[in-house]
Amino acid sequence: GVDDLEIRAEIKALLKEKNAVLVAHYYTDDAIQELAEETGGVIADSLEMARFGAAHDAETLVVAGVKFMGETAKILSPEKTVLMPTLEATCSLDIGCPIEEFSAFCDQYPDRKVVVYANTSAAVKARADWVVTSSIALDVVNHLMEQGEKILWAPDQHLGGYIQKETGADMILWDGACIVHEEFKAKGILDLKAVYPDAAILVHPESPESVVEIADVVGSTSQLLNASKSMVNDTFIVATDRGIFYKMRQASPNKRFLEAPTAGSGASCRSCAHCPWMALNSLEMLRNALRDGSGQIYVNEDIRQKALKPLKKMLTFQA
Ligand code: 13P
Ligand code: SF4
Numbered sequence: 001g002v003d004d005l006e007i008r009a010e011i012k013a014l015l016k017e018k019n020a021v022l023v024a025h026y027y028t029d030d031a032i033q034e035l036a037e038e039t040g041g042v043i044a045d046s047l048e049m050a051r052f053g054a055a056h057d058a059e060t061l062v063v064a065g066v067k068f069m070g071e072t073a074k075i076l077s078p079e080k081t082v083l084m085p086t087l088e089a090t091c092s093l094d095i096g097c098p099i100e101e102f103s104a105f106c107d108q109y110p111d112r113k114v115v116v117y118a119n120t121s122a123a124v125k126a127r128a129d130w131v132v133t134s135s136i137a138l139d140v141v142n143h144l145m146e147q148g149e150k151i152l153w154a155p156d157q158h159l160g161g162y163i164q165k166e167t168g169a170d171m172i173l174w175d176g177a178c179i180v181h182e183e184f185k186a187k188g189i190l191d192l193k194a195v196y197p198d199a200a201i202l203v204h205p206e207s208p209e210s211v212v213e214i215a216d217v218v219g220s221t222s223q224l225l226n227a228s229k230s231m232v233n234d235t236f237i238v239a240t241d242r243g244i245f246y247k248m249r250q251a252s253p254n255k256r257f258l259e260a261p262t263a264g265s266g267a268s269c270r271s272c273a274h275c276p277w278m279a280l281n282s283l284e285m286l287r288n289a290l291r292d293g294s295g296q297i298y299v300n301e302d303i304r305q306k307a308l309k310p311l312k313k314m315l316t317f318q319a
Helices: 002-017 030-038 046-055 067-076 099-108 122-126 137-146 157-167 186-195 221-230 242-251 283-292 301-316
Strands: 020-025 042-044 060-064 081-083 113-117 130-132 151-154 171-173 200-203 235-239 256-259
Touching (some): 002 020, 002 030, 002 283, 020 067, 030 042, 030 242, 042 046, 046 060, 046 067, 046 221, 060 067, 060 283, 067 081, 067 122, 067 301, 099 122, 113 137, 130 137, 130 301, 157 171, 200 221, 221 235, 221 242, 235 242
Parallel strands (some): 020 060, 060 081, 113 151, 151 171, 235 256
């Protein structure tokens, strides 16, 4: 509405005034993704968000996503101001892996390389040998296997199990899960596929094994977006947050994109296929963060320096 138009104009002016750039994840609202596009920012997966923020020469990064993304940006760019529309936007994987328990877990297996998913707190990253995102997890684990390493993996059990199966690596897994992807159901997807037999099934590896097994493509958000562009199918069943449809439809306006069914699909479902924390990022809070400097990310310097090591390895890793 009119209010939104005004807020968007305010945000654009504030981005210039504060020498700030918008770094948005694919799961944020369309309005935020549009703003990132229109203002020279980026819409990206979590690895590309980290790369873009670290390489950009803006004084301020406005990270629209969830907290671990803001923390990663700050760890990589301590000299920049890192703002988020809200500091309440967290992630079930981060919540499910508190540093005290994680440290005790690591202490139990001193002979293993500790590989953590980017969806973790700065303190957990500080305890890790490697940080990975879903786009490079397979390649990093393959690389460690070639060096004869055994692995301790946290926190996503589905992504960890998928990597273990693909690589045959010796891995001990933490038992975390993403509350959004965990809900996708293979049966519902196959029922939908029966209606659209030519549909390709695109799956984020945070989904359960039964869903990953029926996928045509398994990958990070960017990898799934790329698949939707390059594959010739006219219909896609997509098992990830529906925020990705903004870019998928923009890139392929003549293709049909369907949300993969979840257990709760239907009238009773409020946050199926949409991350409730990503959804907290509103235009208004984005404006307030820029205007008032609210939602600023701070990371303890000792933790930052420790977490920087595996994060740098993540950014420079070549398969
Ligand atoms: P990507 O790295 O694929 O963007 O995933 C981040 C995430 O939180 C998925 O739920
Ligand atoms: Fe975390 Fe899942 Fe939300 Fe991604 S979609 S931020 S993994 S809760």
